[in-house]
Every structure is written in structure tokens, then in C-alpha cells.
Amino acid sequence: MTHPTARPLGKRVLLMGTCLCDAFYDDVARATVEVLEHLGYSVDYPEDQTCCGQPAFNSGEWSASRKVAKHAAEVFAGDLPVIVPSGSCAAMNRHGNLLQHEENPDPAITSLANRTWEVIDFIFNGIGIKSWPGRFEKPTRIAFHRSCHSRGTHTGEAVRTLLASIENAEVIPFGQQEQCCGFGGTFSVTFPHISGQMGTLKLDHILDTNPDMLCGIDMSCLMHLSGLAINQGRPIPHKHTIQILRDTLLS
Amino acid sequence: MIGNQLIDLYARTISDEKQHSVSDGAAAGTEKRYQVLHKDYQNPDVLRKLAASIKDHTLHHLGDYLAKAEKALVSRGVKVHFASTGDDAKQTILSILQGHGVTSLTKSKSMAAEEIHLNPFLIENGIECLESDLGEFIIQLDDDIPSHIVKPIIHKNRREIAKTFQREGIAADYNDDPETITRRARAYLREKYFKAQAGITGANFVCADTGRMLLATNEGNSRFGMAPVPLHIALVGIEKIIPREKDLSVFLNLLGRSATGQQLTVYTEFINGPRSANQPDGPEHMHVVFMDNGRTDVLASNCREILRCIRCGACQNVCPVYRQASGHAYRSTYGGPVGAVLTPLLFGDRFPELADLPKASSLCGACNEVCPVDIPIPDLLLRLRDKAHREHVHSPAAIPMSPFAILATSPSLWRTAMTMSKAMNHLPIQVAPIKPLQDWLGQRTLPESHGGDFRKWYKTRKKG
Ligand code: SF4
Numbered sequence: 001m002t003h004p005t006a007r008p009l010g011k012r013v014l015l016m017g018t019c020l021c022d023a024f025y026d027d028v029a030r031a032t033v034e035v036l037e038h039l040g041y042s043v044d045y046p047e048d049q050t051c052c053g054q055p056a057f058n059s060g061e062w063s064a065s066r067k068v069a070k071h072a073a074e075v076f077a078g079d080l081p082v083i084v085p086s087g088s089c090a091a092m093n094r095h096g097n098l099l100q101h102e103e104n105p106d107p108a109i110t111s112l113a114n115r116t117w118e119v120i121d122f123i124f125n126g127i128g129i130k131s132w133p134g135r136f137e138k139p140t141r142i143a144f145h146r147s148c149h150s151r152g153t154h155t156g157e158a159v160r161t162l163l164a165s166i167e168n169a170e171v172i173p174f175g176q177q178e179q180c181c182g183f184g185g186t187f188s189v190t191f192p193h194i195s196g197q198m199g200t201l202k203l204d205h206i207l208d209t210n211p212d213m214l215c216g217i218d219m220s221c222l223m224h225l226s227g228l229a230i231n232q233g234r235p236i237p238h239k240h241t242i243q244i245l246r247d248t249l250l251s
Numbered sequence: 252m253i254g255n256q257l258i259d260l261y262a263r264t265i266s267d268e269k270q271h272s273v274s275d276g277a278a279a280g281t282e283k284r285y286q287v288l289h290k291d292y293q294n295p296d297v298l299r300k301l302a303a304s305i306k307d308h309t310l311h312h313l314g315d316y317l318a319k320a321e322k323a324l325v326s327r328g329v330k331v332h333f334a335s336t337g338d339d340a341k342q343t344i345l346s347i348l349q350g351h352g353v354t355s356l357t358k359s360k361s362m363a364a365e366e367i368h369l370n371p372f373l374i375e376n377g378i379e380c381l382e383s384d385l386g387e388f389i390i391q392l393d394d395d396i397p398s399h400i401v402k403p404i405i406h407k408n409r410r411e412i413a414k415t416f417q418r419e420g421i422a423a424d425y426n427d428d429p430e431t432i433t434r435r436a437r438a439y440l441r442e443k444y445f446k447a448q449a450g451i452t453g454a455n456f457v458c459a460d461t462g463r464m465l466l467a468t469n470e471g472n473s474r475f476g477m478a479p480v481p482l483h484i485a486l487v488g489i490e491k492i493i494p495r496e497k498d499l500s501v502f503l504n505l506l507g508r509s510a511t512g513q514q515l516t517v518y519t520e521f522i523n524g525p526r527s528a529n530q531p532d533g534p535e536h537m538h539v540v541f542m543d544n545g546r547t548d549v550l551a552s553n554c555r556e557i558l559r560c561i562r563c564g565a566c567q568n569v570c571p572v573y574r575q576a577s578g579h580a581y582r583s584t585y586g587g588p589v590g591a592v593l594t595p596l597l598f599g600d601r602f603p604e605l606a607d608l609p610k611a612s613s614l615c616g617a618c619n620e621v622c623p624v625d626i627p628i629p630d631l632l633l634r635l636r637d638k639a640h641r642e643h644v645h646s647p648a649a650i651p652m653s654p655f656a657i658l659a660t661s662p663s664l665w666r667t668a669m670t671m672s673k674a675m676n677h678l679p680i681q682v683a684p685i686k687p688l689q690d691w692l693g694q695r696t697l698p699e700s701h702g703g704d705f706r707k708w709y710k711t712r713k714k715g
Contacts, residue, residue: 017705019659022669024698026705033709045709048662056652058614060636064656071660099630100637148615176278178620180571184613186650189687191259191611194575196694198613201571227695 012042014076016084016093016116018219019051025219031246032085032119038249039127043083046075052084052092058185062100069097073108081126082116085242087217088149090118118150120217120241124158131165134248141172142244143211145202145225147218148180155217159241163215166248175205183224199228207234214238258611262576269406273398273577276405280568283512284621291514295505296625302501303625306559309459309494310550316459316492317541323462324539327524332540337367340542344369344451344484345376347538351482353378353448357440359466359473360384361453362400362562363486363542365584366597369451380451381443383472385436392419398578398586401510401564406577444475449482450534454522455506455561457487457539458496463523464539465499467506467516474520483525483534489541490558502561505623510563545597554631557592559624566618566628572611581608588618592631606644609635650687672702 013036021029033043053068072093076082084090093116097109123129142163146156163171182188182198203225206214214236216222222238229236239247262270288295309316321331332347334340340363348356356373358364358380370391373380382391386403390396392415397403404412413427422435452473456465464485466473477483493502507513526533549558567573567587578586582605583594591612595605609632618628639646658665676699 021705023672023700023702026701026708029705030708045706047706050659050662050665051655053659055650056655058633058636059650059652060610060633060638060640061652061656062637062640064652067656068659075662096633099633148613148617151616151620178281178569178617180613180615180617182571182613184615187610187613189650189691190256191572191613192687192690192694193259193263194572194611195613197262197575198571223698224695227697230696231694 028240031243052089054092087147091149134166136168145216181221261580274574277568287512288508320459355379356449357383357447357476358451450476454487466520469517509565509623565621569617606639669702
């Protein structure tokens with residue numbers, strides 16, 4: 001699973017805002033619009049969008065998730081790039097959807113797969129912006145959790161390179177970086193003990209390095225980690241990478 | 252009730268000490284693999300994909316390659332048997348042993364033998380059967396079961412082992428120094444080797460072109476065990492075939508590095524058949540038992556990629572769920588990601604009771620990333636979840652998804668739900684009578700709902 005191979009030709013994109021941003025993290029979707037517009041793109045947000053279907057897909061209820069995927073494919077029909085501020089929704093569009101349609105391929109689903117970009121990957125590899133002209137007021141140490149659904153994609157490298165190019169920013173390594181945070185959607189509900197232990201371990205490793213903030217490309221991981229951190233009395237400031245790009249640019 | 256997954260429940264019961272043994276041992280394995288593999292190969296993915304395609308090719312033509320291997324083995328003087336079930340394999344081995352009047356044997360590490368519980372079967376039938384791999388030997392003493400493919404006692408620490416040795420009279424006193432433990436086991440086992448009348452092994456690879464068999468070990472126990480005995484029986488899963496000897500260059504370079512972070516295991520034994528006229532020692536009789544035991548069913552399923560597995564254990568080491576739950580949580584010889592796929596498939600007649608195994612994953616994909624034969628384990632876990640749902644297997648931990656699908660395909664309902672979710676900010680949802688929600692919120696604080704806020708911002712901004 002990699003990023004789409006064709007570079008976008010036009011300057012118009014569609015935003016898949018994700019259900020999590022719809023419900024909780026409006027500012028992440030907003031930052032996505034603001035950064036892309038700053039880069040000269042016009043961003044359409046199709047009103048009828050809902051979710052990519054991942055919760056049902058991961059539960060094995062493919063009859064349900066195919067319906068949701070079909071809806072998404074209709075809402076995002078056409079030939080414009082679909083930009084999504086989430087590694088896991090991007091992976092759902094690009095890979096999961098094809099898997100659940102492997103016996104009966106659907107052209108609309110395949111088209112959505114070929115046009116979907118995780119937003120940082122889009123900026124770095126799609127548009128080709130290799131450094132970010134942003135600035136932090138003071139030296140800022142950032143722990144970057146790459147999120148598992150970006151495995152095998154170019155997102156991790158894109159985030160690290162862009163963040164490191166920001167003035168006063170330092171991306172700090174931490175222990176066992178390849179490990180999952182333990183969220184996994186419904187996994188965190190049906191395996192509450194293991195999920196909690198995994199998250200706690202991830203927090204231990206991150207907090208050991210005393211970062212100024214935690215950053216990621218999936219609000220789901222950050223919601224889980226920051227939610228655990230609050231209950232454990234060690235809250236940690238956290239942002240989506242796209243928010244950092246916007247905030248350092250505008251400040 | 253949701254949240255009752257067996258593996259999660261099991262993980263709560265293991266002691267901190269055991270959990271640390273497992274997670275520390277596994278993490279060390281992951282780290283070593285990474286260092287050694289990436290030091291020698293700038294891009295191991297090329298090699299992993301090559302290995303995957305060789306295995307896929309072999310599996311695609313498995314019937315042909317098995318016939319070829321049989322022919323090559325027979326021409327070397329090996330007797331070849333085919334066993335379609337585990338019971339067949341056990342009976343075949345028993346009758347070979349009885350035919351040779353064997354009452355005592357040594358056995359080196361074999362996952363195939365573990366899979367069919369060969370040891371207890373032979374003991375029941377009056378044959379003394381001693382595990383000669385140190386880890387397996389300790390498992391046998393403790394009447395325990397292995398919890399890792401490569402490191403069967405990853406869940407034990409040296410203090411427990413020292414106690415076992417003292418209890419079993421292998422050592423006169425308690426001593427938990429690892430070297431002393433090993434020396435004591437060595438002295439004890441050496442005696443037994445000379446009493447044995449046969450050796451049983453598995454095989455890592457069988458080359459179809461020449462019939463040569465390969466065993467990778469670190470203790471030299473299988474080699475030592477074979478030297479004084481007249482009979483060697485190898486129990487081999489039918490998926491262990493590779494087409495050509497020269498393919499070993501791909502697999503051997505991956506196996507040691509992936510399994511134990513070694514460029515090569517300490518002993519790499521090439522077995523050419525029974526002892527030839529000009530060989531000073533080694534068994535005069537050699538039998539190979541090719542075992543199916545569910546493998547052709549796996550081959551016919553949509554999860555056949557799992558048969559590429561070369562049993563390196565890298566996916567177990569890297570798996571965060573395995574690290575928390577230990578291999579025993581998977582109720583099978585094969586724990587961790589490989590087991591979560593393989594177990595419900597190999598024991599297909601018990602699928603409903605094993606269908607929870609593929610759910611024990613956050614689908615993080617680390618297993619696929621380290622797998623030397625590039626098995627897309629998360630995809631296979633998902634296909635098995637789909638299978639369970641299609642076959643209406645009841646799961647204690649299923650969150651019904653049809654309400655979600657209705658909501659997510661009705662844009663206006665969805666928008667209303669989003670706006671309404673804001674009400675949660677003013678409701679004490681922590682006391683809502685939904686157990687999993689309570690559990691979830693017991694550990695985590697949910698962010699404040701901003702349901703519909705982005706949509707509002709986007710719209711008004713456009714107008715403005
Ligand atoms: S599935 Fe892959 S990583 Fe796991 S034991 Fe088999 S070969 Fe090794």
C-alpha cells in the first residue's frame with residue numbers, strides 16, 4: 001500500500017473529513033482546509049459524507065461495511081483527489097475496501113482507492129513540498145507516533161521530514177517506536193485490558209523522553225493515548241501533524 | 252456482554268513476572284532481528300518478497316513438488332510416508348518404532364510434533380521419549396506447553412528453571428546461573444542420548460530436486476541425537492517443501508536473522524538420507540512422514556498465504572498483543588499472529604470455538620512488516636473475521652454494526668446524530684448503563700464533543 005502514483009494535475013481536491021473530526025476534532029479538518037488552501041488548492045467538502053466504514057470492516061461485518069463504503073464511493077465519485085487527515089481512513093479506502101471487494105471488484109470502489117491520499121503524504125509526495133517554512137516560538141521537542149496504518153506508506157517519512165524542517169522543531173526518538181498504541185477501534189472495547197496496557201506502555205516510552213508535545217496522523221490513536229494520559233494524571237499536549245503545519249505557518 | 256474476549260481475560264490472569272519475561276524476551280528478539288537483518292540487507296523487503304514468491308509458487312504446484320521430493324528421497328534410500336491426519340502421522344510413527352523394537356528415543360524440537368501432541372502419545376504407548384532441545388526439555392519436566400515457536404520457555408525465568416532442576420533431581424542444589432543450568436542439562440541429557448534407539452526430528456526445509464533435508468538448530472542436539480541411533484524419523488508438514496536446493500540461499504539468509512537475530516543458526520544440518528557405506532556413523536534407516544493435518548484445507552481457503560510460514564517467530568516477538576497475553580493465551584501450539592490465523596484454519600472442524608483468535612489484534616500490521624515470507628497476516632485475520640460473521644459464529648465480543656451502517660448510509664440522520672452528540676458534553680455518560688462504554692471511560696477521558704462544528708465552520712466560511 002503506497003500513495004497514488006499519479007501526481008494530481010488540477011488544483012481542486014475533495015476532503016474526506018473523517019467521522020472522528022466530524023464528532024470531536026473539527027480543528028483538524030479545519031487545519032487541513034487551511035493548509036491546502038494556503039498551498040493554492042480549493043477544497044470541497046461533500047456534505048453527504050459520513051464514515052469510511054472501518055468500524056464494521058474491522059469487526060468482520062463486511063456486509064455492513066460494504067454498504068458504507070459504497071456510500072462513500074458515491075459521495076466522492078469523480079476524478080478529483082480525495083484527501084483525508086487520517087492514516088487509517090486512507091488505508092481503509094486504499095486497501096481495506098479492495099480487500100472486502102476482492103471477490104466482486106467494484107469500479108467506484110477501485111476509483112476511490114486510487115484517488116485517496118493521506119494529507120501529509122499528499123503535501124510531501126503529491127504536491128512535492130519537501131520542507132515546511134514554519135516556525136515555533138521556542139525550541140519544541142515533538143514525539144511523533146507514526147500510527148500503524150501508515151506502515152508501508154510514505155507518510156512516516158513525509159511527516160518526519162516536514163516536521164524536522166520547521167524552525168525550532170526537533171523530532172525526538174523514543175523506545176519501541178514500531179509498536180502499536182493499542183487503540184485499534186473496537187479492539188479497545190473488546191480487549192480493554194490489553195488495549196490499556198499497550199497504551200500505557202506507549203505513553204511510558206513517549207513520556208520518558210520529555211517531549212513538549214505528541215503528534216500523529218490519526219486522531220484515533222491520539223484520542224486513546226491522551227485519554228489514558230489524563231486518567232493516569234500525566235496529560236500530554238497533542239496535535240495532528242496538519243495542525244502543526246498550520247500553526248507554525250500562521251503564527 | 253461485550254469485553255469478554257478470552258484472550259483479554261487470560262492476559263489479566265498472568266503474573267507481572269511472567270508478562271515481563273514474555274514482553275522483554277520478545278522485544279529483545281525484535282530488536283536483534285532488526286539490527287542483524289538491516290545491517291546485512293539495506294532493503295530486506297526485496298528478499299522477503301522473493302521468499303514469498305518462491306513459497307507461493309511451491310504451494311501452487313504442491314502436488315508436483317511433493318511427488319518430486321518423494322522420488323528424490325526414495326532414490327536416497329529414505330522410506331516416505333504420507334499422513335493425512337495427525338492421528339495417521341502418530342500411528343505411522345508408532346508402527347515404525349515398534350517395527351524396530353524401539354523403547355527409548357530422543358526428539359529434537361519440532362512444531363509439527365507439538366501440533367499433534369506426539370510426545371504424550373508415544374509415552375502412553377510405552378516409549379520413553381526425551382526432548383533434547385533445552386527449552387523443550389524444561390517444558391517436558393514441568394509438564395508445561397511451549398509458549399513461543401522458537402523460544403518455547405520465553406515465559407519462564409531462570410529462577411523457575413533452577414527450581415525445576417532441583418525438584419526433578421537433575422541438580423543436587425539450587426543454582427540459577429544460566430551457564431550452570433545448561434551444563435547440568437547437558438550432563439543429564441548426554442547419558443540419555445546413548446540409551447536411545449531412535450531420533451525424531453522435524454525439518455525446516457525439504458528440497459524437492461535432491462531430497463536433501465535441512466535442520467536449523469542452535470544446540471546441536473538433533474545432530475548429536477542422531478549420531479548413535481540406527482533410526483531417524485522426520486515428521487514434516489507438507490508445506491515445508493522448496494523447489495530447489497539453491498532456494499535455500501534465500502530462506503537460510505532470512506530464517507536465522509528473523510528468528511533469533513543470527514546470520515545463521517549455530518548448526519545447519521543437511522541430511523542426505525540414511526548413512527551411506529562410507530559414512531562412519533548416523534542412522535542406517537531413515538523415514539520421512541509428510542503430514543497434511545488440515546493443510547490442504549488451508550490451501551483451498553482464501554487464507555492460503557499462511558502456509559508460506561517458516562516458523563521463525565518474528566511475528567510473535569513483535570506483536571503487542573502477544574507481548575501482553577503470552578503464547579498460552581492462544582490455546583494452541585501456535586500463539587501470536589501466526590497462531591491466530593493458523594489455528595482456526597488447521598482445526599477447521601472446531602472453527603466456532605477458535606473464531607475469537609483472529610479478533611485478538613489491533614490490526615497494527617507489525618507482523619506483516621517483519622514476516623520473512625511477507626504473509627499479509629492482518630488481511631488474513633480480517634478474512635477470518637468475515638468468515639466467522641458469515642457463518643454466524645456467536646462472539647461474546649461482537650459490537651453489532653448494522654445500526655452503524657444505517658446511520659453511515661443516511662447523510663441527514665448522520666448529521667443529526669453528530670449535532671446531537673454534543674449533548675453528551677452535558678450528560679453524565681460515565682453512568683450510562685452500557686458496560687463497555689463504562690469500561691472504556693474508566694480508563695480514558697473522552698474529548699469534548701464538537702459534533703457538527705466543522706460542517707458549520709465550512710459552510711459559514713463559504714458564505715462569508
Ligand atoms: S508468520 Fe511469518 S513471521 Fe510469523 S512465524 Fe511464520 S514466517 Fe515467521
